[in-house]
Structure formats: C-alpha cells, structure tokens
C-alpha cells in the first residue's frame with residue numbers, strides 16, 4: 001500500500017527564542033545540546049528584564065540537567081550556587097505539627113513486618129517527622145549521609161533552591177559555550193501570516209526572521225497570546241491566588257534548611273526558600289480576599305526580619321489552549337503558569353524544552369500538525385494535573401478559618417484528583433488502587449498524593465488496628481531514621497565538601 005501523500009513542512013533550521021529568562025535560556029540550551037546543527041538565537045529586552053522569581057524546583061529539573069542534558073555538575077554548582085531541597089515542610093492541613101512531603105517514596109511504601117502501607121500508621125500520630133529517611137533528614141536539618149571518605153553521599157531524591165538571577169547567569173554562560181547566539185532588542189511589533197509569525201520587528205528597526213519562534217517572553221506572551229491570539233484557559237475557577245508579596249533578608253545564624261517551607265496565611269500561603277546567604281519569603285494571596293496593603297502588613301508581621309523593600313508580583317493561573325501553534329511554540333510563563341505552590345514551573349520548563357527538542361529530532365525538523373496536536377495534548381494534561389493536585393491543598397486545609405479558606409474548602413474543584421480522594425476517603429492510604437486512581441504520568445505520583453492526603457490528615461474510613469508487634473517495628477523504625485539523619489551532613493557542610501573536592505561521582 002502506498003503511503004498517503006501529505007505535504008511535509010519545511011525543516012526547522014533557524015530558531016529564535018524570544019526571552020532570556022530561565023525558560024528561554026533552558027530551551028535554547030536544550031535545543032543546542034540535542035540538535036547542534038540548529039542555529040539558535042536568544043533575543044531579549046534589557047528594558048523589560050526577567051521576572052526574578054522562580055527559585056524552588058522539583059526533582060524533574062535535576063533529571064533534565066544531569067540525565068538529559070548531561071551538563072557538568074561542577075560548573076553548575078560553581079556558577080548557579082544552588083542549595084539542596086529534599087522536599088517541602090507544610091504548616092498546613094489538620095495536624096498540630098508540620099509534615100514533610102519528601103521527594104523519596106515514604107508515604108508510598110510499606111515497611112517489612114507491617115500489614116498495611118505506611119499511611120495507616122500515621123493516623124492519630126501528631127508528628128510524621130521520622131517516617132522515612134528523607135523526612136528525618138529534613139527534620140534534622142541534614143541533607144546527605146556522610147561517606148567513609150567524609151564526602152556527602154548524594155542520593156537521587158533532591159532538587160534545588162536557586163536564586164533566579166544566578167540560575168539565569170549560569171544558563172547564559174552554558175548557552176554561550178554551546179554556541180547559542182544572543183541579541184539585545186525589544187520587540188514592538190510582530191508581523192504574521194497564515195504560517196504564523198513572519199518576522200519580529202525590534203524597536204531599533206531591526207527585523208528578525210526564523211523557521212521556528214520559541215515564545216519565552218514571560219507573562220507578556222508576545223507571540224502565542226498577543227500576536228497569534230491563542231485562547232487562554234484560565235484556572236481562576238479552581239485556584240484563587242493571583243499575587244505574591246515577595247521579600248527576604250540576609251541570612252545570619254539561621255540553619256540552611258533542606259526544604260521549602262509552605263505556611264498557611266489568612267488569604268493564601270507563604271513560602272520560605274533557602275539560599276546560602278539569603279532567605280527568600282513570598283506571600284501568595286488572592287486579591288479577591290485581600291488588598292496588597294493588607295497582604296503586605298500580614299507578611300511583615302509574620303516575618304519581622306524583613307526590613308527592606310518588598311514587591312508585589314501579579315500572575316494569572318492557567319495555560320494557553322495550544323502552546324505549539326503554527327511556527328510558534330511557547331515555554332515557561334509565556335505558555336502557562338499554575339501557581340508557586342509545589343514549585344513545578346522549572347521542572348515543567350525542562351520537560352517542555354526536552355519535548356520540543358525530541359519532536360524536532362524525531363521529525364528531522366518537519367513538525368506536522370499531528371505532532372503539534374500530540375505535543376499540545378501532552379502539555380495541556382501536564383498543566384491540568386498540576387492544577388488539580390494544587391486544588392487538593394486548598395480543599396482540605398483547615399488550619400485557618402478565614403473567608404478565603406472557607407471559600408477554598410467549599411469551592412476548590414478537584415478535577416481529575418477527585419477519584420483518588422474518593423478512594424482515599426473510603427479506604428484510607430492504600431497503594432495499588434491509589435496508583436490506578438491518580439492521573440497517569442502526572443508530576444506528583446503516588447508519593448505526592450499520599451503525602452498530601454495523609455500529611456494534611458484528611459479523614460478516611462479505612463481502619464487498621466495496630467498490633468503490639470507492629471507498634472514496636474514502627475517506633476524502632478522511626479528511631480532508626482532519626483538517629484541516621486542526625487549523623488548526616490548539613491547543607492553548608494555538603495556545599496563546603498563539594499567546593500573543596502568536587503561533586504562526588
């Protein structure tokens with residue numbers, strides 16, 4: 001049988017990335033490393049600048065850097081100056097004490113000698129600080145075990161805290177080393193035709209053309225949103241926060257915690273991100289329930305160490321209906337953003353960059369409508385899954401009884417997370433059925449769902465009478481994790497060790 005005669009698009013050889021924030025630079029780096037024959041230029045406006053937030057990451061970002069791009073870890077640590085993050089510490093839910101959501105599989109496990117999965121033994125237990133090695137490390141302010149040669153034993157279950165400007169600085173030097181071109185220009189007009197973008201017109205009169213335009217222009221979404229008019233799918237009916245007051249202070253004697261703190265506030269929540277010499281705080285709130293001035297006052301009262309300037313960052317939660325449209329593909333805030341909770345954006349930027357590079361490689365640069373359709377479906381599902389998982393946080397947080405939280409508890413729709421919640425409420429923290437109920441290939445997996453449901457103390461009808469033998473195993477196990485964690489290395493000790501000896505193999 002003859003193959004159907006379908007007109008093939010012209011191959012992509014020249015790519016212009018509009019935007020030099022973390023999304024544009026990571027896209028450019030990924031494209032050049034995967035497809036060295038492509039001509040890639042980053043175009044950015046010195047006048048507009050970068051957003052300067054986006055400092056917590058998830059594990060997929062690390063995988064992208066080291067497994068997919070195979071970048072040199074020593075250069076990364078030297079220039080980007082990250083600190084490690086093993087997960088999140090939530091002051092959230094119904095428990096009297098915070099809980100940890102670690103990147104390691106802790107809630108999604110079953111101990112030897114125990115009849116049921118871990119979550120069943122957490123019922124009625126106020127502290128979940130030592131239910132696994134990673135929670136225990138976080139609780140002890142340690143990040144890695146120490147090897148016999150005194151080096152940190154770097155496991156796989158970490159991500160980073162990164163100062164946005166340092167990350168962008170490192171990305172730029174990595175891009176330059178890879179042969180990415182740079183152009184400073186502010187685009188004031190975009191010429192379009194039936195193929196999509198025809199040319200970008202800069203303020204200084206230059207005209208820039210490419211086969212493929214990567215829109216990484218941040219929330220301005222100059223190409224996807226403004227020039228091509230792709231519809232925006234708002235998540236404002238599910239997630240109500242739309243602003244953040246951001247501030248911080250220079251670190252003095254505070255320990256560098258190996259986690260992001262997420263703390264309930266009156267009209268939202270507050271992050272604490274740990275840099276080596278700075279502490280960064282941000283109050284994510286809903287302008288429908290609080291003014292900027294009220295949020296600023298609550299933020300400062302909760303963080304008296306902030307004496308300097310703060311700034312309010314506005315965002316909209318949602319995604320574009322299609323992020324690969326004609327000859328434009330969007331990435332980063334230009335394509336969508338959910339909200340900072342769980343710090344998913346950089347991980348998703350890595351995934352999007354990789355998928356764009358893979359699509360171009362697989363198709364030899366001839367990206368057909370059916371490839372774009374699959375790409376768009378994949379991305380839409382990723383964004384929607386994040387929305388649903390985040391809605392879970394809002395639906396079940398009972399720590400404060402304010403108008404905002406009452407609204408969230410009554411209204412946050414769970415979307416595709418609803419089945420997992422129903423299963424949990426009927427059966428408790430079971431494993432295999434829960435695996436089947438959560439959205440497949442989502443960003444959070446079984447550990448994420450169980451960490452949130454069990455961690456927040458969402459009530460369930462599943463019962464388990466703990467036997468004396470099980471209680472003994474449970475207590476001994478937690479003691480073991482606590483002691484092992486206390487013998488571990490702190491973030492600062494580990495950073496000093498890799499600065500002196502390099503990143504251990």
Ligand SMILES: Cc1cc2nc3c(=O)[nH]c(=O)nc-3n(C[C@H](O)[C@H](O)[C@H](O)COP(=O)(O)OP(=O)(O)OC[C@H]3O[C@@H](n4cnc5c(N)ncnc54)[C@H](O)[C@@H]3O)c2cc1C
Nearest residue numbers: 019020021022023045051054056187217218332333345346
């Ligand atoms: C409050 C808040 C907290 C966040 N926290 C996190 C977090 O903890 N973790 C996380 O992963 N993500 C977080 N994010 C998302 C974060 O912003 C992104 O992950 C990341 O910074 C990507 O930004 P960007 O590159 O898309 O946009 P930007 O940094 O805004 O870059 C846009 C680029 O486009 C250029 N540009 C725009 N218009 C033009 C034009 N007309 N001509 C020329 N150039 C132009 C600009 O000059 C700039 O270089 C947060 C976002 C917000 C709002």
